[in-house]
Amino acid sequence: MNKIFKNNPQLNEYFETSDGQAFYSESAAKMHARSLDNKKVSNVVRKESETETKSNETGKEVTLPNSDQRKQLVERYTELFGKAPSANAKEATIQKRIEEKEAELKVNEESDDLQEDENQNPELKEDETKD
Numbered sequence: 001m002n003k004i005f006k007n008n009p010q011l012n013e014y015f016e017t018s019d020g021q022a023f024y025s026e027s028a029a030k031m032h033a034r035s036l037d038n039k040k041v042s043n044v045v046r047k048e049s050e051t052e053t054k055s056n057e058t059g060k061e062v063t064l065p066n067s068d069q070r071k072q073l074v075e076r077y078t079e080l081f082g083k084a085p086s087a088n089a090k091e092a093t094i095q096k097r098i099e100e101k102e103a104e105l106k107v108n109e110e111s112d113d114l115q116e117d118e119n120q121n122p123e124l125k126e127d128e129t130k131d
Contacts, residue, residue, distance in 0.1 A: 005046050013045045013087040024088050073098065
């Protein structure tokens with residue numbers, strides 16, 4: 001198992017510069033790489049085989065970290081935002097951002113529907129302006 005993932009069981013990916021430095025965020029890795037001759041930054045992703053089940057102090061089994069729920073959250077987040085969430089983002093945070101974005105999209109969709117109704121029925125708009 002990769003030492004970085006072993007020492008950071010919640011981590012799903014990290015970014016590594018050509019000198020072997022590891023970073024949680026791609027932007028930090030790119031900033032560091034600017035000072036190097038070889039400016040390559042590699043995205044290192046945890047493999048399924050590196051996911052393990054452990055028992056925590058209470059004796060309950062805990063699956064680390066690539067749960068199906070997290071994968072689904074990351075897929076949905078990526079659909080909505082056009083990019084994956086931060087590798088160290090908690091599932092609860094990802095879920096909250098998804099819910100906020102979906103609510104925003106729903107409001108925008110309803111607003112668009114109302115605008116479309118007004119465009120198709122101009123008398124609705126005129127009645128509102130008479131009040």
